[in-house]
Amino acid sequence: MSKAVIYSRTSCPWCVKAKQILTDKGVQFEEHVFGSEQFKDKQALQEKLGKPVSTVPQIVLDGQYIGGCTELAKHFGVTL
Secondary structure: OOEEEEEEOOOOHHHHHHHHHHHHOOOEEEEEEOOEOOEOOHHHHHHHHOOOOOOOOEEEEOOEEEEOHHHHHHHHOOOO
16 A cells, blocks of 8 residues: 655645645555654755655655645646
């Protein structure tokens, strides 16, 4: 079974959509919400992912960096 980590914001519609895609595909996920201990700010997220990012969601699937909601949809062949 696949597992994902998603970095998100509570008020982000793309984050909601990404979580729905993961749920629909049966992927268990761990969510880190902006402002939480694991994801304090953009710099902390960039350090965690090891790359510059400026938007959420950011998704790691089975240890592989996927990107945002658009990339996740492409990965699963889902039309947004």
